[in-house]
Amino acid sequence: MNELQFPGLYIGCATESHAIFPYLCRSGYYCLILTDSPVEICTRYGRLHCDYCDGTIIGYRPDTVCMEFPASYLWTVAFHPDLFKGRILEKTIEEYTFFSYALKEALHVSLKEKQILSSCVDDIRRELHHGTDSYKRTILTRHIIRLLDYATRFYERQFIVRELNNERLIRLYEKLVRQYIDEGKLTKEPLTSSYCAGQLHLSEAYFNDLLELQLGHKHNCHIQLQRIEIAKEKLRSSGKSISQIVQELGFPSVQYFSFLFKKITGVTPNDYRCFS
Template sequence: MKEIFINTVQDFNDYQGMETLHPLVSVVHVENTEHIKECVMHYGLYAIYLKENKGCKLSYGRTPYDFDEMTVTSFAPGQVVNVEPNPDVPFAKFTALVFHPDLLNRTALGRQISRYEFFGYSSTEALHLSAQEVEVFRGVLTMIEQELHRAIDKHTRELIVSNIELLLNYCLRFYDRQFITREEINHSVVKKFIELLDDYISTKALRDGLPTVAYFADKCCLSNGYFGNLVRVETGRTAKDIISDHLLAHAKQLLNDETLTVTMISNRLGFEYPQHFVRFFKSHTGKTPSAYRNALI
């Protein structure tokens, strides 16, 4: 299988057969006439693709969906992506924005880039755009592209970075909309999460340790970031907070059983050390487990 390393904007433009207008950022429009070939892409920069082929076969977890809307996928430096040909869509047609991390040096966007968690989503968690959203997306890309065709001056970098930030903020809005419009699917994911969580605490914590967000994201066939954001939008709380709530509820229930010591309860819930359990319990209730138990008597 061919491996392709995209460490610079020049690498990307050379691979796509495009001219480089700026060493740190590029907008390209691609409509291939050759069949898509299987390969592995190694990214050393940020890339956002607006995939323009229609009728693409995508999946949400293990559930397949057919979308006529265009889709957006995002990749960050350090990510490795497997590209496999789709028999139904053999030719690639897309618009892409790529930018090197150096473009963001000493900028507000560079300091806040971690808030755009969709760079960590998997390709099956792509953003599906409505016709109006595609218009907005393309409009911002056009502003970046227009700036790239101007002579580089002292304003170029600031204007390009501010427009990239605008595009990323629109993506955040569109993803939030997608979570809301998939309410029924999201509800089933949260329901599965809660069921798995209670089962884990009851049957697995003693052996495997404290439950983690990553464990449940994997069980729901979602990336950590997408799973966390889905739970937050659906419930108004973070997945980590929900795990803490259920650990606390199980702890209170176990403290009703006077045959169990605090150490035994700590072990059963998956805490590595009893003092960690005591600290956790007190931070949430204001009382130590022993004081809480005594108050029950």
């Protein structure tokens, strides 16, 4: 450990041993690492042709299964959630979902973004050098949250510049959902976000954030919307009874289907069929 210490917080630099990282993860710390590895090495962290290449941010949550850390890095910030106990936060640490992304889903930053993030770390270092007083913990936690908020902003920017690739993933996802419903699998077991993420070769956290940013809703909501769209098709083009449609689409009851259908479309299933 270096001289910059505070209970629940660790700041590391490029000259320090990698041996500390597994210990930190096992001890319940969240880690954020900035590496400036060459472009050809950064491809292992999922860098696409549309990404920046001035640095790569990698996040690790506690008890990370894969202990693969970059060979070289500029800095790392590791903190324990207990550091924030008793503090009023706009969101919990668990809501910074990028800590649960896979290594291949790392954030590739521009030079300006790299400077902003490093400036946040410099602020943390300066406060660690300050003498201990009643303000120190509060100021440190604010600097850490600022760093995490900037990282979140830049991750969302990365989703935007990857628009074409994301559109392809969304099309594959929608095809997967439609096929699962059409084949009647939904009547046997639910289609989980974990399963869909696996089929798209994404972490579940990255997959869920992708849906939120691209579609504006979560996986379970998308399943319901898709089922209602298919139900509308069946009501328009088939003579099947509502109870048959409910059974085919895996709804728990006619009553629940009717409630959900009206909530989404504004009319009852019977009215929709009559006016179609």
